[in-house]
Amino acid sequence: MTSWIISDLHLSAQRPAVTQAFLHWLEVEVAHAESLYILGDFFEVWVGDDVLNDMQHGAEFLPVVQALRKLSDSGVKLYFMHGNRDFLIGEDFAKASGLQLLTDPTLIQAGNKRILLSHGDALCTDDTAYQQFRSQVRNLQWQRAFLAQSLAARIAFAEQARNQSAQNKAVQPIDIMDVNQSAVEQLVIEYEYPEMLLHGHTHRPDVHALEIDNHRCQRWVLGDWHDTAVVCRLDDDAIQLVTLQLEE
Incomplete structure (x- = not known):
């Protein structure tokens, strides 16, 4: 059976073509799969599960939630890791979508390979401000204090944080926002040398081939969803990165 691993869709009302491409891909490919793993940054911003109950702001998320629920009800196993x-x-979104929340990192077995899944942002230790x-x-x-604020206040905070993040990226050396090699090695050692570390976040x-303490390992990096998307396909006897063309 096939499993898919994706990350960094950054779904939002401002990018409807990406949402439609994702929903189409679910129907064409994932509906026939065993499982789907989403490794964070699924949405461009998420200010709390209660947004689903807000008529003004929740409408953009409902088609995605409904599509995931349909998959789950059909027997496809869905997993989500925070970005x-x-x-x-939280649990309300997970229950509505029919998915299971994962801790970061999570170790899975695919055939004879152990694969360590992570969003990847915790490995970018050179970016000390982040x-x-x-x-x-x-x-x-x-988080409790933040979620106790009004929805409008949380949305305003998220917008400010996004703008600040964009400004920081514009002036920072690009390597600072990539993973740190020592952080990668420490994680691989902590999880007893899995054959693969697979993450997103960096786009x-x-x-990447690694050798740590005489153990060979690979670091696979997923792509974000823009004009194309780079996802991982796991089959019984093969693991590959697949490039999806996201048609307008």
């Missing part, structure tokens, strides 16, 4: 854009997705922000917003006490799809 830096949608770390506030890591400080990440530590703050992943704190449960901070730099590629396959």
Whole structure:
């Protein structure tokens, strides 16, 4: 059976073509698969599960939730791992969509290979300002206080954070926003040398060969969804990166 692993769709009302391409792909490919893993940044922004109950702001998410629920009800196993854009997705969204939330990282078995899944942002340790922000917003006490604010206030905060992030990216050296090699090695060692580490976040799809303590490993990087998307396909006897053409 086939499983798919994707990340960094950044779905939003401002990019309807990407949402439509994703929904079409679910019907054509994923409907016949065993499972789908979503490794974060599924949405461009997520300010809390209660957005689904808001008539003004929730409408853009409902077709996606309904499509996922349809897949889940048909028997496809759905898994979701938080990204830096949608770390506030919670149990209400998971229940509505029929998916299971995963911790970051999560180790899975594919044939005779152990694959360590991660969103990837925790590995970008050279970006110290982002890591400080990440530590703050992943704190449960901070999240409770944030979710207690009005929906309008949360949306305004998210917009400000996005603008600040765009400004930071414009002036930072590009390598700072990539994974740190030492962080990658430490993670591989911690999980006892899996054959593959697979992540998204950096929008730099590629396959990197690693040798750590005489153990050979590969780091596979998924791509974001823009004009194309680079996803991973797992079959019983093969693992490959697949490029999807996202037609307008």
